[in-house]
Amino acid sequence: MSKRSTGETHPFQALEEEAYYAFREWPVWLVLRERELAAHLDTGKPPIRPAAAEGAGERVAKQRRHSDVDQGGK
Secondary structure, eight states, X not given: OOOOOTTOOOHHHHHHHHHHHHHHHHHHHHHHHHHHHHHHHHHHSOOOXXXXXXXXXXXXXXXXXXXXXXXXXX
8 A cells, every 4th residue: 555645635534624724614604594594585576556555554453453252342
């Protein structure tokens, strides 16, 4: 078996160095990926019409109201 010269690195040392840099860069990659996904998902949504949003709010308010019987006859 041949001996390694002092300049060569062990294969696991190179792997460990790559893993270290990948670990350090992971949070940055996550933030960039989150921005990409947010931009992608925002482009696929249809715009909300203000009139439709108001009508939905009124329907929710009506559903939350209780009849006199539900309120104990007050």
